[in-house]
Amino acid sequence: MGLSFGVIGYGYWGPNLARNIFEEDEARLTMIADQRQARLKLAAKRFPHIDLVEDSADVIRSPKTDAVVIATPVKTHYALAKAALEQGKHVLIEKPLTASVAEAEELVNLAEQKNRTLMVDHTFVYTGAVRMIHKLLESGEIGNPLYFDSMRVNLGLFQSDVNVLWDLAPHDVSIMDFLFQRSPVGLTASGSTHFGSRHENIAFMTVFYPDHLVAHINVSWISPVKIRLMLIGGDKKMIVYDDTEPSEKVKVYDRGVDMKNNGQNEESVYDILVQYRIGSMQAPRLEAMEALRMEIRHFLDCVKNGDRPQTDGRAGMRVVQILEAAARSIKQRGAFQELNLE
Amino acid sequence: MGLSFGVIGYGYWGPNLARNIFEEDEARLTMIADQRQARLKLAAKRFPHIDLVEDSADVIRSPKTDAVVIATPVKTHYALAKAALEQGKHVLIEKPLTASVAEAEELVNLAEQKNRTLMVDHTFVYTGAVRMIHKLLESGEIGNPLYFDSMRVNLGLFQSDVNVLWDLAPHDVSIMDFLFQRSPVGLTASGSTHFGSRHENIAFMTVFYPDHLVAHINVSWISPVKIRLMLIGGDKKMIVYDDTEPSEKVKVYDRGVDMKNNGQNEESVYDILVQYRIGSMQAPRLEAMEALRMEIRHFLDCVKNGDRPQTDGRAGMRVVQILEAAARSIKQRGAFQELNLE
Amino acid sequence: MGLSFGVIGYGYWGPNLARNIFEEDEARLTMIADQRQARLKLAAKRFPHIDLVEDSADVIRSPKTDAVVIATPVKTHYALAKAALEQGKHVLIEKPLTASVAEAEELVNLAEQKNRTLMVDHTFVYTGAVRMIHKLLESGEIGNPLYFDSMRVNLGLFQSDVNVLWDLAPHDVSIMDFLFQRSPVGLTASGSTHFGSRHENIAFMTVFYPDHLVAHINVSWISPVKIRLMLIGGDKKMIVYDDTEPSEKVKVYDRGVDMKNNGQNEESVYDILVQYRIGSMQAPRLEAMEALRMEIRHFLDCVKNGDRPQTDGRAGMRVVQILEAAARSIKQRGAFQELNLE
């Protein structure tokens, strides 16, 4: 029959989760909760057969749901996920996991104690593009990673409860977490607020890893154009990932730098210290499956086999640790924050 | 007859300066100096009639030069410019003006004392693109500026004597200086080094101005692709300036944000605080003249009329002040540096 | 209650039509017919409440349908539309209207005789982009149209019953019909077949109008990349319409040519006869509504008010007349075909 799902929150992202669960053969969408009648009406038109409720507690307590999907604002995540885990439900939760590290830690421990799957919807980790980049890094083709530089800006969706960093940067931080599988040592961040908002609508963050690997994230809600651009440089090859491209999203450049022995000319003023390697470029074919579909299947597999998801609660907690440190750095106008991720 | 020019340094940028002086009717190119025979040989092929010397002092002392153009590495700028000004020559000097604020200040004072024109080759200030953006800001069409966000990355030209910030960021900082004509209050910066270099090859800087105007600069020598992208947002319109576009480099978007009275719905979780305005986009026609040509003409005018150049020594000094503060911030891993520009 | 619709054909395009009818408040989707069980199963998942039948005749005869939507292969259009009109149903039919002019004419006459709405799904006519271009031409801003040049190529969807011209060119021909509202005088066409097919998979057509207006269409099923590019030149301004752009699909260039009196220099060999005007470019804001939604609403309005649709049967017949003439020209290796559209 398949695992039964209840979705809490049918706003911007919830409908995508609901549709993918609905279309997946191994899953059953049984309930949707939203406080707003207009959203429930919309859900009713698309899913006339399932239970539609206002109170999220109904979804959490119902025997009709094996798993609960939480697609509500960040500040509500902790309480909903906690209640669901306590009821013995598996939980798939929108990013970021929680509004604080303390909350994240409690959920992670609770899930382990209850032996339930807690997975964070770090959607990009399940895209063909990011999985291909992961594979290229794993295989050694890129060499040692030198930098990760992401620009994620557009006009849109000021949120009432978080700043742009909590809204957009989880995508980048979760990708970094998945790609590099190493712990950053610290970060510095800055940002600015406009239009009388209390929350930053433009922010920048630099995250330092061992061995000079550096990651930079530029997020904004007030860009006139939508940019989704990542540069990932290794000492062998370099990657450009442009998510706005309809195809060829990932391009691998056989370009790089070779150090030149420059001893004898040290005093020469225009001396170039390095040589450039400019080779061909390749755009590998990417898996075509929709990321959410692949994510739902991974969730189903993890529940079935008791496996740890690639974006489990601990990954979600690491993302929150970085966001929390970035928020402190912004308040301290760029002051360095050491990181000691779990 | 026109002003006579001697060019010191015939490496990467010097030939462009020399060619533009040569082709300008009001100017005469009379001398070129470079320590390297190979470079002099190249100059001889192109300019068989002019004096070619190894020693820059010959250019500075020669009665054949009214003005000296300095296109040598940064660390040599101060001594060469000082000697030229002391000889009563007008000076056009490559960016950045000097390697330190102290040096810059001395040159500025010396030029004023000697009543000679000291102009910094902040080339971008003379492009049709930047002049159009300036005009759009001046006219009020953009509204109050909210942010300036520049990405200037490519593979190339590691320099032996400076880091990437001193090499590439002067372009952006001089554009900011020209566009906003206001003093920043502080900055934070970060960066990373690779390939065993002592100098950063990738760096990020956030500069804070009064009234929440924020500027962000991302520079790199180790990007597989060349990006020259600036976003400039105002509270009325927003600009995208892509210098790699063959035409339509500057696009003006009638896009922005209007705050919405949201009082009664404060508890509603998905409430959007703002409304977006998505109007048309316009790419204004830009002046087609080569920037260096316009710059040379401006230099000639300033010398002739005793006017202060748009990119005078003080503008050059302000750029160096920001670079110096950024270098300190990088060393202190992002610590905020207050700025009090002259 | 709204008009009730039955959709015949739930293959590639039918689901889009069905979805838009389903989501439109003034319409009711009541039946879907498809000969293939797999397609019906898919329809059942999405629309569990409606009647799903194998035999299209059931849709045509059912009292549950006021209007019949035909989304089947071209060769079946005539018989299905004829049967539906004879049953007194309104008909919305996928492009091209029929496989021959004779069939088209019969349907047009039948619809008039039965006083029923016959509308062809020339989808592009209902896009914000084409409607904006129409407005720009109507207003005189573009001046007299000089040319229309469309490239519509991609890898894909060889069809068993028609060549690439019948598959893709109806889009362009219907756009031309809508934009220029004048009759072409003739055409020439060419094409080629590959992979052992009987049908052209790449084809080119030039259509001549009075006053030197010329239209050119380039269609292909064997391009490695998807291109949807139209250039439309007037003697005042010129338009580039790139349908693959996520935004700014339509760009209006203040560019053109002014003739120069060149009498006295006639013998001069390099003399340029013309002057170019290079002004600004503007990308107007387009209506955001999905084209099919707008089309369905237009169909509903026409049925309700007895109006003639913008893409009525006669427009569909004109498109078929051009396709038929092009097929003859291809067979005659480019020979000119005179056109006398009704």
Add this chain to the structure above:
Amino acid sequence: MGLSFGVIGYGYWGPNLARNIFEEDEARLTMIADQRQARLKLAAKRFPHIDLVEDSADVIRSPKTDAVVIATPVKTHYALAKAALEQGKHVLIEKPLTASVAEAEELVNLAEQKNRTLMVDHTFVYTGAVRMIHKLLESGEIGNPLYFDSMRVNLGLFQSDVNVLWDLAPHDVSIMDFLFQRSPVGLTASGSTHFGSRHENIAFMTVFYPDHLVAHINVSWISPVKIRLMLIGGDKKMIVYDDTEPSEKVKVYDRGVDMKNNGQNEESVYDILVQYRIGSMQAPRLEAMEALRMEIRHFLDCVKNGDRPQTDGRAGMRVVQILEAAARSIKQRGAFQELNLE
């Protein structure tokens, strides 16, 4: 000492040829002729040491020139080249070779009789991009070529003595001649004139080769944007060559079509006859040398070794044969013209 060159015509293209000859070590630029004083003045500024004359006959007769470069309007090509060959000079001549096939044939025969090198400046044949495409075709990687589709449009340079086909299409036809090295069997062409000109400013041509290989060329002087796009499809891989790209001009797509045995489903209306192969894309590194430089070197080699140039007089004649046939087809409104190239 190197071969000595005189350049006739210092208009639009002549300066590029002169500069490349000047900078080539094995060549000497000794004379330039142009009827216009303003052009000679410009040449004098750049090349103060060489002979500048008004009369082209001076260049042709001078003992200072071993080779004559002809960069004048098409209608003057025949007489100038004939005179130069008769004087025993080698000739490098701008495309198209002549204004008629008869003229071309005479020049080809004269060059052979005089044993002199006659080479046509089919510049694109010497670009890194076209040479790479040639290599890809030669190696079999692309498979059997199916089509060649070129769009070459921009705003500009109406010429007084020829139409757009004679101006722009030689680029494409010479590339086809180089790439496919087989004889076309016929062609059809069409075009239109505007702005009161006698000459077409927009034209289209379809050229048929054996084995269903088809070439299509779209040229225009009245496009608001510059497009230089070629699609070249083989039955194994397909190429996109975009000459406006600053890098990655040539992209090789592992995309194509495989025929599917479809026998049993013939009656099924939506049946797809083919399968698509969507693999990776590769952009090979291209030779960076300027095309004209490579061309000049090739000319020098051919003169020295008595080799036949890759773009010899016969290649030039084949291009003129196609242009002449296209002109006839345009006059006959698309009528097919058989081709029997030498």
